[in-house]
Amino acid sequence: MSAIAGLALEEAYENDHRPVTVHKPKRKGFLLPIWGWLVILWLSSPIVVMIVFGFNDGTGRATSTKWNGFTFKWYQNLFSISDLTTALGNSITIAIFTTLIAVVLGTLMGVALGRWKFRGAGSVNLLLFANIAAPEVVLGAALLSLFLTLNIPRGYVTILLAHVMFSIAYVVVTVRARMSGLDPSLEEAARDLGAGPLVTFFRVTLPLIAPGVSAGALLAFAMSIDDYIITSFNNGSTQTFPLWVYGAAERTGGSVPPQVNVMGTLIFAFGVIVAVGGAVANRKRA
Amino acid sequence: MSEMTPYADVADSPSTADSPSTADDPSTADDPSTVDHPGTAVPAIRLIGIAKRFVSRRGTVTAVERVDLVINEGEFFSLLGPSGCGKTTTLRMIGGFEEPTEGQILLYGRDVVGVPPNHRDVNMVFQSYALFPHMSVYDNVAFGLKRKSVPTAEIRQRVNEMLDLVQLDGKADRRPRELSGGQQQRVALARALVNRPRALLLDEPLAALDLKLRQAMQIELKRIQREVGITFVFVTHDQNEALTMSDRLIVMNAGKIEQLATPRDMYERPASRFVAGFIGTSNILTGTVKTMDGTTAILETGVNESLVVPEATGLIAGQQLDLTVRPEKIVLSAEPPGPGLCGLRGRVMEVVYLGTSTQYAVKTAEGADLLAFLQNASDSSDVAARGDDVYLTWRPEHSLCLGQTSGAQLDEEAVA
Ligand SMILES: Nc1ncnc2c1ncn2[C@@H]1O[C@H](COP(=O)(O)OP(=O)(O)OP(=O)(O)O)[C@@H](O)[C@H]1O
Ligand SMILES: [Mg+2]
Numbered sequence: 001m002s003a004i005a006g007l008a009l010e011e012a013y014e015n016d017h018r019p020v021t022v023h024k025p026k027r028k029g030f031l032l033p034i035w036g037w038l039v040i041l042w043l044s045s046p047i048v049v050m051i052v053f054g055f056n057d058g059t060g061r062a063t064s065t066k067w068n069g070f071t072f073k074w075y076q077n078l079f080s081i082s083d084l085t086t087a088l089g090n091s092i093t094i095a096i097f098t099t100l101i102a103v104v105l106g107t108l109m110g111v112a113l114g115r116w117k118f119r120g121a122g123s124v125n126l127l128l129f130a131n132i133a134a135p136e137v138v139l140g141a142a143l144l145s146l147f148l149t150l151n152i153p154r155g156y157v158t159i160l161l162a163h164v165m166f167s168i169a170y171v172v173v174t175v176r177a178r179m180s181g182l183d184p185s186l187e188e189a190a191r192d193l194g195a196g197p198l199v200t201f202f203r204v205t206l207p208l209i210a211p212g213v214s215a216g217a218l219l220a221f222a223m224s225i226d227d228y229i230i231t232s233f234n235n236g237s238t239q240t241f242p243l244w245v246y247g248a249a250e251r252t253g254g255s256v257p258p259q260v261n262v263m264g265t266l267i268f269a270f271g272v273i274v275a276v277g278g279a280v281a282n283r284k285r286a
Numbered sequence: 287m288s289e290m291t292p293y294a295d296v297a298d299s300p301s302t303a304d305s306p307s308t309a310d311d312p313s314t315a316d317d318p319s320t321v322d323h324p325g326t327a328v329p330a331i332r333l334i335g336i337a338k339r340f341v342s343r344r345g346t347v348t349a350v351e352r353v354d355l356v357i358n359e360g361e362f363f364s365l366l367g368p369s370g371c372g373k374t375t376t377l378r379m380i381g382g383f384e385e386p387t388e389g390q391i392l393l394y395g396r397d398v399v400g401v402p403p404n405h406r407d408v409n410m411v412f413q414s415y416a417l418f419p420h421m422s423v424y425d426n427v428a429f430g431l432k433r434k435s436v437p438t439a440e441i442r443q444r445v446n447e448m449l450d451l452v453q454l455d456g457k458a459d460r461r462p463r464e465l466s467g468g469q470q471q472r473v474a475l476a477r478a479l480v481n482r483p484r485a486l487l488l489d490e491p492l493a494a495l496d497l498k499l500r501q502a503m504q505i506e507l508k509r510i511q512r513e514v515g516i517t518f519v520f521v522t523h524d525q526n527e528a529l530t531m532s533d534r535l536i537v538m539n540a541g542k543i544e545q546l547a548t549p550r551d552m553y554e555r556p557a558s559r560f561v562a563g564f565i566g567t568s569n570i571l572t573g574t575v576k577t578m579d580g581t582t583a584i585l586e587t588g589v590n591e592s593l594v595v596p597e598a599t600g601l602i603a604g605q606q607l608d609l610t611v612r613p614e615k616i617v618l619s620a621e622p623p624g625p626g627l628c629g630l631r632g633r634v635m636e637v638v639y640l641g642t643s644t645q646y647a648v649k650t651a652e653g654a655d656l657l658a659f660l661q662n663a664s665d666s667s668d669v670a671a672r673g674d675d676v677y678l679t680w681r682p683e684h685s686l687c688l689g690q691t692s693g694a695q696l697d698e699e700a701v702a
Binding site for chain 2: 183186188189190192193194203207208
């Protein structure tokens with residue numbers, strides 16, 4: 001999912017921070033390439049292991065470190081562990097709802113902050129920054145104490161509330177960046193030509209800030225489906241995919257069922273497709 | 287020739303009652319809120335006591351102050367003035383993008399203060415063009431008609447007609463960024479005009495174009511305006527542009543109207559020192575009225591140096607006066623001027639050859655710096671060289687009094 005996040009950030013700043021082409025001098029020799037490949041190996045080994053062991057035959061009680069031959073059976077029996085399936089389902093639906101809510105609210109905030117000066121704008125910007133900068137433990141603990149104080153039972157809804165809370169700032173930041181790069185006279189021109197405020201927003205503003213909105217949406221989705229720390233403070237008895245996987249490893253004393261590798265592989269593949277698709281779309285637009 | 291009214295504080299009586307179109311307009315005499323007399327020409331745009339103040343934490347900025355203005359139907363009207371004088375703010379108030387702090391804005395007699403831009407029958411051409419980058423040229427131009435739910439067939443026909451008019455047929459499917467600056471300019475124009483607004487507001491529409499293209503577009507704009515017959519309100523800080531294109535124009539300074547006139551009158555009869563200095567190049571001479579003989583004043587500009595000022599009504603002896611002479615009206619000669627001409631002695635400080643003319647900078651005995659432009663009509667050599675002592679000569683009617691000195695205003699009130 002970090003591939004998505006990276007893409008989203010790049011996208012968000014595309015307008016304001018155009019890359020400067022610098023001609024780098026060539027460097028000969030073999031040390032640097034070797035070093036480069038070592039870094040790649042180091043970074044990709046966990047993913048490679050995960051993908052490979054998704055195809056490892058065996059009993060299914062736990063991932064074994066021994067290669068027992070190639071099989072598709074974990075793909076066929078992907079949903080045979082019902083708790084895991086529920087957890088994955090929770091993760092996906094929470095991520096979707098989080099994205100929807102955060103995108104709507106965050107876009108409205110980003111448009112307002114990017115377009116106007118108003119009393120309180122400075123404080124909102126500061127709070128958004130604090131929200132992004134604050135360590136997750138702090139947010140998690142704060143939310144937990146809030147829910148306890150208000151006597152709100154923890155579960156699916158509190159996870160959703162928490163995810164919306166921490167992802168909204170990212171949507172605001174990406175939309176705001178896009179919005180402040182937008183010529184205000186475009187909206188004035190729409191009004192001048194007879195469009196009311198709503199038509200102006202949907203016909204002119206929204207299409208023009210769409211890259212920022214979609215970047216914010218990708219970030220929100222990625223952050224939500226990824227999150228462990230804040231979720232673990234507020235989940236009650238509800239499980240999400242990361243929580244379940246960590247819990248399984250704890251329960252079995254150090255191993256996870258092979259379906260986890262398969263699900264991880266699928267999520268990774270989804271992320272890569274989105275990232276590559278986004279990059280291609282970006283290049284086309286440019 | 288209208289007589290000179292050098293003492294009228296133009297900002298205090300800004301609708302400049304001697305402008306013929308204002309004076310002839312019957313509706314101006316009526317209460318502006320009772321609108322539309324059938325059969326009489328209601329002005330396209332009327333501003334009554336418009337003021338705009340921006341209040342911010344750092345204080346209040348008065349962008350526009352007590353502006354009264356009547357713009358007639360079908361007129362090419364320009365707002366000219368230096369940067370920050372309030373031209374854009376005035377235009378944006380007419381378009382509905384700013385609300386005036388005070389005053390009324392009448393569009394064809396209807397007070398539109400508080401009416402949002404999408405409900406005003408005027409359209410704007412923005413300085414940045416503000417073309418929608420995500421739409422084709424066709425969709426940009428069709429945008430306004432679609433908002434008014436015009437039938438598709440009619441939209442197609444009107445858009446294509448308009449693209450023909452601005453010579454952009456064949457470019458309908460392009461995106462704005464695939465067009466040159468001049469072409470984008472035309473799209474912006476077409477997008478506004480296709481709605482058949484009752485007035486078109488243009489905020490420095492040619493400022494982003496290079497000189498050649500700008501001159502071509504000036505002619506083009508005039509042609510289009512003649513063809514569609516729509517009132518154009520044109521903002522510019524380029525005096526040549528304003529003079530060549532306008533039917534009438536105002537010169538603004540610090541939020542106020544300095545003068546309203548036709549281009550010729552603005553140049554030939556500037557009403558204030560500011561206008562004289564802003565439009566073209568002016569020589570300004572300051573002196574004291576020595577004697578009055580009917581409407582002719584004798585102005586003393588120094589020891590043994592005096593000028594005859596004709597048509598100088600309302601002056602009294604002893605008052606200070608500013609006088610302006612355009613450089614092209616001045617003739618240089620070695621001999622003293624003949625009878626009935628104004629003349630000053632001076633020394634040539636600089637001679638600059640400008641192709642069609644030669645510019646002479648002359649310092650008078652009293653220390654005033656004057657410029658004279660002499661046409662290079664014949665191939666004879668320069669009439670004077672650097673260091674020569676010469677006479678600066680011009681006809682008395684080319685001396686213009688500028689109602690500027692504060693003493694003069696007080697005296698005028700005493701006379702009235
Ligand atoms: N939104 C605003 N807030 C505060 N001050 C403003 C605002 N808009 C304009 N002003 C001020 O009002 C004055 C007039 O501005 P305006 O844009 O009308 O000038 P202009 O004649 O169009 O100048 P230019 O030729 O530079 O475009 C300026 O001093 C400007 O700083
Ligand atoms: Mg301006």
